[in-house]
Amino acid sequence: MNKFTEDDLKKELETKEYEYGFYTDIEADKFPVGLSEEVVIAISKKKNEPDWMTKWRLEAFKVWSEMKEPDWANVNYEKPKFQDISYYSAPVQKKKLDSLDEVDPELLKTFEKLGISIDEQKRLSNVAVDIVIDSVSVATTFKKTLNERGIIFMPISEAIQEHPELVKKYLGTIVPTTDNFYAALNSAVFSDGSFCYIPKGVTCPMELSTYFRINEGGTGQFERTLVIADKGSYVSYLEGCTAPARDENQLHAAVVELIALDDAEIKYSTVQNWFPGNKEGKGGIYNFVTKRGLCEKNAKISWTQVETGSAVTWKYPSCILKGDNSVGEFYSIAVTNNFQQADTGTKMIHLGNNTRSTIISKGVSAGKSQNSYRGLVQISPRAKNARNFSQCDSLLMGDQCGAHTFPYIECKNNSAQIEHEATTSKIGEDQLFYCNQRGIDTEKAIALIVNGFSKEVLNKLPMEFAVEAQKLLEISLEGSVG
Amino acid sequence: MLEIKNLHAGIDDKNILNGINLSINAGEVHAIMGPNGSGKSTLSSVIAGNETYEVTEGDVLLDNKSLLELAPEERAHKGIFLSFQYPVEIPGVTTTNFIKTAINEKRKANGLEDLPAKDMLKLIREKSELLEMDRKFLSRSLNEGFSGGEKKRNEIFQMAMLEPKLAILDETDSGLDIDALKVVANGVNKLRSKDNAVVVITHYQRLLDYIVPDFVHVLHNGKIVKSGGKELALELEKKGYDWLK
Numbered sequence: 124m125n126k127f128t129e130d131d132l133k134k135e136l137e138t139k140e141y142e143y144g145f146y147t148d149i150e151a152d153k154f155p156v157g158l159s160e161e162v163v164i165a166i167s168k169k170k171n172e173p174d175w176m177t178k179w180r181l182e183a184f185k186v187w188s189e190m191k192e193p194d195w196a197n198v199n200y201e202k203p204k205f206q207d208i209s210y211y212s213a214p215v216q217k218k219k220l221d222s223l224d225e226v227d228p229e230l231l232k233t234f235e236k237l238g239i240s241i242d243e244q245k246r247l248s249n250v251a252v253d254i255v256i257d258s259v260s261v262a263t264t265f266k267k268t269l270n271e272r273g274i275i276f277m278p279i280s281e282a283i284q285e286h287p288e289l290v291k292k293y294l295g296t297i298v299p300t301t302d303n304f305y306a307a308l309n310s311a312v313f314s315d316g317s318f319c320y321i322p323k324g325v326t327c328p329m330e331l332s333t334y335f336r337i338n339e340g341g342t343g344q345f346e347r348t349l350v351i352a353d354k355g356s357y358v359s360y361l362e363g364c365t366a367p368a369r370d371e372n373q374l375h376a377a378v379v380e381l382i383a384l385d386d387a388e389i390k391y392s393t394v395q396n397w398f399p400g401n402k403e404g405k406g407g408i409y410n411f412v413t414k415r416g417l418c419e420k421n422a423k424i425s426w427t428q429v430e431t432g433s434a435v436t437w438k439y440p441s442c443i444l445k446g447d448n449s450v451g452e453f454y455s456i457a458v459t460n461n462f463q464q465a466d467t468g469t470k471m472i473h474l475g476n477n478t479r480s481t482i483i484s485k486g487v488s489a490g491k492s493q494n495s496y497r498g499l500v501q502i503s504p505r506a507k508n509a510r511n512f513s514q515c516d517s518l519l520m521g522d523q524c525g526a527h528t529f530p531y532i533e534c535k536n537n538s539a540q541i542e543h544e545a546t547t548s549k550i551g552e553d554q555l556f557y558c559n560q561r562g563i564d565t566e567k568a569i570a571l572i573v574n575g576f577s578k579e580v581l582n583k584l585p586m587e588f589a590v591e592a593q594k595l596l597e598i599s600l601e602g603s604v605g
Numbered sequence: 606m607l608e609i610k611n612l613h614a615g616i617d618d619k620n621i622l623n624g625i626n627l628s629i630n631a632g633e634v635h636a637i638m639g640p641n642g643s644g645k646s647t648l649s650s651v652i653a654g655n656e657t658y659e660v661t662e663g664d665v666l667l668d669n670k671s672l673l674e675l676a677p678e679e680r681a682h683k684g685i686f687l688s689f690q691y692p693v694e695i696p697g698v699t700t701t702n703f704i705k706t707a708i709n710e711k712r713k714a715n716g717l718e719d720l721p722a723k724d725m726l727k728l729i730r731e732k733s734e735l736l737e738m739d740r741k742f743l744s745r746s747l748n749e750g751f752s753g754g755e756k757k758r759n760e761i762f763q764m765a766m767l768e769p770k771l772a773i774l775d776e777t778d779s780g781l782d783i784d785a786l787k788v789v790a791n792g793v794n795k796l797r798s799k800d801n802a803v804v805v806i807t808h809y810q811r812l813l814d815y816i817v818p819d820f821v822h823v824l825h826n827g828k829i830v831k832s833g834g835k836e837l838a839l840e841l842e843k844k845g846y847d848w849l850k
Contacts, residue, residue, distance in 0.1 A: 552657070557693045560653050561707040561763065562681035562714065571706060575697025575746065 157206040163311050170280050183300035183310030190304045196466040197495040200435045203374045210312045275320040279347050282318035293351055297380040297415050305376040305411040309345045316347035321356035330585050331360045346377040352387035359390040374409050381416030381424055388423040392584055394592050396432035404462025407434025420446030427583045429592045430457040431599040441470035444478035451480040454580040458599045459492030468498035473509040482513040485577050488524035489600055495527040502539040509539040517547045518576050570597035606631045606802055607771050613662035614651045621647045623827035632799040636813055637806045639824035640846045645806045649773045653687040654680045682714035684770030688760040688777050695747040703747045704766050732765040736792045753780030761792050773804045778812035790815030810842035823849055
């Protein structure tokens with residue numbers, strides 16, 4: 124009988140028009156674990172979302188409930204127990220600390236290596252900062268500059284309130300709720316994220332990270348990002364924070380959607396260094412991300428990523444080259460050490476004529492880690508003169524790690540030109556000894572060699588990011604040689 | 606300055622050096638000659654600290670302190686430099702970046718600040734001119750696609766930059782045409798001073814016409830079987846090694 128009642132309730136919920144008053148208030152800090160329609164509604168309500176948004180989330184939840192977690196990636200991990208997770212993870216209130224003395228000394232060591240200022244160290248590790256006037260005024264200046272050009276850049280939760288027409292028009296159009304298991308989950312429960320709109324013909328005068336870094340120290344578990352570059356506009360967006368993000372959340376499932384309208388260009392750079400787990404492979408983040416961009420006529424989307432963190436990474440920033448003459452680029456460095464596993468790459472979907480794509484993927488594996496490149500180049504029957512160039516290079520350290528390449532090519536138009544190059548190399552004892560003999564110790568030598576190996580990708584990062592990314596590579600590979 | 610005492614070393618239980626004794630003073634140039642397989646390159650690797658080789662007996666002292674417990678980079682910081690017979694390639698790392706890193710690591714180990722970029726550039730310009738190096742090599746990946754001669758010239762350039770106390774040139778002449786040989790030798794000669802020493806490992810007399818040694822040693826079966834002045838090299842050129850075996 125019990126079962127009957129539950130089914131009955133489910134049916135009732137599905138057919139019911141949802142109103143805010145429908146469900147009893149659930150206190151934020153007392154949110155039960157597990158995921159149900161009630162929880163989805165409660166999340167939406169917590170955020171004061173309009174009706175259409177709540178419905179959108181519920182549809183996603185329905186789709187998700189009927190989906191199975193994918194297992195085709197070259198990774199092994201214990202599947203998260205989705206009913207054991209608390210889905211209200213918005214502003215995680217970390218304990219405020221009084222001074223840096225209370226912060227994990229290992230964390231501080233890393234900050235120091237990254238060259239992060241004391242003030243920023245405090246901010247990142249949640250220590251109350253005495254002098255905040257500076258950052259506040261800087262943030263305000265940025266805001267003013269952006270406003271003057273009509274650029275909208277705000278948390279997506281605010282955008283849902285303030286610019287519902289834009290969000291409604293584009294949200295879920297590139298990564299539909301039905302796209303995949305994690306995207307559906309994200310759509311149902313996303314906590315927050317960023318929204319960015321660049322008006323017609325406007326070139327965004329700054330890298331959008333600077334602002335981001337000042338305003339948001341931590342990011343949520345289910346992040347949702349939507350970037351729209353209107354006709355003829357340009358934006359460079361930096362995601363991530365180069366400080367060690369020791370988030371204890373096990374599962375991260377973000378969705379990023381990019382829309383580049385006619386003649387627009389979006390450059391999207393990511394540095395990801397979530398907690399990778401310890402040397403024995405315990406703990407660490409599962410990072411299951413769906414990132415995709417759409418290019419209209421003559422538009423260009425360029426993804427650059429430096430992936431050094433997470434225990435398991437599952438991520439394929441992709442480009443749908445819909446418009447004629449549109450361009451997609453993917454530049455990636457993925458570093459795995461200890462027991463990390465990464466299955467990452469891209470999809471380049473060529474739909475328009477004269478569309479071009481470039482893929483440069485660099486994988487560095489150390490310790491007992493496994494690093495896979497998985498990429499799809501698809502040329503549709505009507506895409507004339509499409510071109511793709513792919514290059515996948517793997518660098519191995521030691522004899523217990525693995526590098527794998529899974530390139531898929533589906534070409535249905537015989538005017539296409541597709542090139543694929545791949546290399547696998549190992550850091551040689553002779554290279555290390557040569558560096559040692561010149562006074563460069565092994566750790567530094569590895570960093571030097573890896574940076575050289577990754578140069579083509581590092582060069583694509585905006586300057587300020589590139590320096591930190593280089594240091595990050597160095598830190599990620601520390602202790603990788605016995 | 607460098608004292609090698611009864612040095613025995615080998616690889617995988619195979620003895621290669623069987624009791625080498627050699628004393629090198631500041632300001633001197635020593636040539637080590639010998640047939641293939643006599644242990645010349647092993648000797649240079651052991652001095653530089655290559656862990657492929659195991660030292661089973663004896664000692665190597667620099668300024669009266671044993672080097673054997675030191676890592677290769679620590680020996681480099683103390684002023685040991687090895688010009689490799691086969692310099693390695695490091696893709697994506699420019700020669701400039703590499704030598705800059707090497708210099709600053711050495712300075713750091715000796716308690717000095719990084720060399721300011723301006724001074725670094727000046728030094729690079731000065732030393733590359735000394736070796737008549739084409740500037741474009743400096744911005745290319747280290748040794749990648751370099752000819753044999755270019756690689757050797759690059760080794761001596763690095764030596765000039767690092768100003769070592771003891772430089773070991775392991776068959777630096779191989780792969781060099783006569784013009785390049787003169788330039789390289791000329792570079793080495795200009796770097797000689799009363800405070801440093803050079804060990805030249807070679808098969809042939811040819812290089813020694815340009816870098817004139819104070820002492821010549823003949824290595825055979827991992828032992829120094831004969832030592833003499835520069836005229837010994839000429840004698841070897843004429844008579845070969847057989848008469849010494």
